[in-house]
Amino acid sequence: xxxxxxxxxxxxxxxxxxxxxxxxxxxxxxxxxxxxxxxxxxxxxxxxxxxxxxxxxxxxxxxxxxxxxxxxxxxxxxxxxxxxxxxxxxxxxxxxxxxxxxxxxxxxxxxxxxxxxxxxxxxxxxxxxxxxxxxxxxxxxxxxxxxxxxxxxxxxxxxxxxxxxxxxxxxxxxxxxxxxxxxxxxxxxxxxxxxxxxxxxxxxxxxxxxxxxxxxxxxxxxxxxxxxxxxxxxxxxxxxxxxxxxxxxxxxxxxxxxxxxxxxxxxxxxxxxxxxxxxxxxxxxxxxxxxxxxxxxxxxxxxxxxxxxxxxxxxxxxxxxxxxxxxxxxxxxxxxxxxxxxxxxxxxxxxxxxxxxxxxxxxxxxxxxxxxxxxxxxxxxxxxxxxxxxxxxxxx
Numbered sequence: 001x002x003x004x005x006x007x008x009x010x011x012x013x014x015x016x017x018x019x020x021x022x023x024x025x026x027x028x029x030x031x032x033x034x035x036x037x038x039x040x041x042x043x044x045x046x047x048x049x050x051x052x053x054x055x056x057x058x059x060x061x062x063x064x065x066x067x068x069x070x071x072x073x074x075x076x077x078x079x080x081x082x083x084x085x086x087x088x089x090x091x092x093x094x095x096x097x098x099x100x101x102x103x104x105x106x107x108x109x110x111x112x113x114x115x116x117x118x119x120x121x122x123x124x125x126x127x128x129x130x131x132x133x134x135x136x137x138x139x140x141x142x143x144x145x146x147x148x149x150x151x152x153x154x155x156x157x158x159x160x161x162x163x164x165x166x167x168x169x170x171x172x173x174x175x176x177x178x179x180x181x182x183x184x185x186x187x188x189x190x191x192x193x194x195x196x197x198x199x200x201x202x203x204x205x206x207x208x209x210x211x212x213x214x215x216x217x218x219x220x221x222x223x224x225x226x227x228x229x230x231x232x233x234x235x236x237x238x239x240x241x242x243x244x245x246x247x248x249x250x251x252x253x254x255x256x257x258x259x260x261x262x263x264x265x266x267x268x269x270x271x272x273x274x275x276x277x278x279x280x281x282x283x284x285x286x287x288x289x290x291x292x293x294x295x296x297x298x299x300x301x302x303x304x305x306x307x308x309x310x311x312x313x314x315x316x317x318x319x320x321x322x323x324x325x326x327x328x329x330x331x332x333x334x335x336x337x338x339x340x341x342x343x344x345x346x347x348x349x350x351x352x353x354x355x356x357x358x359x360x361x362x363x364x365x366x367x368x369x370x371x372x373x374x375x376x377x378x379x380x381x382x383x384x385x386x387x388x389x390x391x392x393x394x395x396x
Contacts, residue, residue: 012069013126017119021126022066024117029059032109040101058106065133107134164223164230167193167271185219188235189262193270194243194290195278196255198229205229208249218242228278232267247290254281255290276305295374298381309385316382319365327365330358334370335380341371 013021033055036043043051110117110130118126199205206222209231213220219234229250236242239260247255258274261267277293280303284296293300300308320328330348334355337343341359345352359370368375 012129013122014119015070017117017122017126018066018069020119021062021117024113025059025062025066028062028110028113028117029055029106031113032058032106035109036102036105039105040098042098043102054102058102061103061106061137062110065130068133068136069129103134103137107131164221164232165225167232167268168223168225168230168275169268185221185234185264188219190236190239190260191232191234191262191264191267191270192239192243192260193258193267193274194231194233194246194255195228195258195271195274196247196290197251197253198224198227199249199251205249205251209246212245212249213242216242216245220246228275230271232264232271234264243290254278254284254287256281256296257290257292259292259294273307276300276303276308279303280305280308298378301381301385309389312378312382313386313389316366316368316379317386320362320383323361323365327358327362330355331362331370331379332383334359335376335383339371339373339376 033051036054037051043054046054107130111127114123114127114130206224206229209222209229210220213231213233213236216236216238218236221232223230231246233239233242233246243257256274256277258270258272258277261270273293277291277296277300280296280299281287281291283299283302284291287296294311297308297312301312320331330344333344333347334341337347341352341355345355348355362379363369363375366379368378370376370379
């Protein structure tokens with residue numbers, strides 16, 4: 001016991017010095033904050049409440065130094081004793097690098113006052129102890145910020161899941177943009193939603209999607225809904241390149257791209273259309289990956305998607321009807337003859353070039369060609385649905 005006491009006496013300040021340091025802690029903390037105000041421009045611009053929190057942290061640090069000197073055999077519990085003096089909001093306002101600057105200024109102030117605070121002959125021991133303790137404080141700061149980042153990551157993941165789930169469910173909450181902004185999303189356009197099967201290891205896949213999207217300068221939100229991976233992308237200069245890269249992170253099967261919308265508030269529309277396309281994509285085994293939901297209109301319509309049926313009626317049936325009976329009759333004849341223009345011309349008693357002209361007109365109106373297998377399929381489904389829904393005028 002005597003050897004331990006001698007060792008303590010040789011390496012730590014005396015009790016009298018510690019009492020004097022304890023009494024001076026408030027004044028030292030105030031002086032430290034005053035120097036921060038002089039030397040750190042960013043500190044001067046902080047709100048008064050945050051500056052007062054820094055004062056509390058500095059004072060708690062000096063008090064913890066005294067306690068550490070009195071109990072040299074016990075590792076310092078710095079995280080709770082020092083940084084517990086300030087609310088968690090301080091972590092948002094003061095990043096780790098700036099926290100190191102604050103610690104440095106506080107240590108310098110204490111060092112400058114060592115001769116005034118220490119008992120005669122005790123100054124060097126106090127100075128060495130302050131330097132040792134400042135190292136411990138620096139490690140404690142790193143630990144606090146690492147823990148905060150870990151907790152913040154878990155909170156962000158939960159918030160991101162809520163945002164994506166709201167989009168999938170079609171919620172139109174005014175809080176949606178604010179929640180996304182808390183995740184770092186900036187209001188940008190265009191916005192699209194990409195959906196497909198989730199691969200094994202959902203958390204790893206979400207991280208891979210974020211890396212891929214952000215490497216191409218794209219805003220991104222990621223969530224897993226049931227077994228489906230849902231990715232919201234925004235603001236990409238080359239959206240095709242982003243979707244092509246991101247779709248590699250999905251599981252096997254089709255990946256469907258919803259239509260572009262002008263804001264995150266409308267992303268639910270893109271999500272609904274993309275999910276409808278994903279349900280129907282099984283009917284087109286050779287679909288590209290990713291495939292746009294608009295290219296799946298016939299499959300979606302057959303699957304009962306009312307939006308797809310309405311789109312086909314407006315883009316195909318009504319436009320062909322408005323073009324006149326000859327154009328519609330020619331399209332029907334080409335579809336009935338398997339795309340054979342000569343057979344169609346004979347059936348209609350017209351020249352082959354007339355058939356070509358009418359088909360070109362139909363393609364300009366609808367965007368689909370009756371001589372292209374995919375276009376012919378879309379036209380056939382659209383006209384069949386129009387007949388089933390009772391629009392008999394299309395056929396006379």
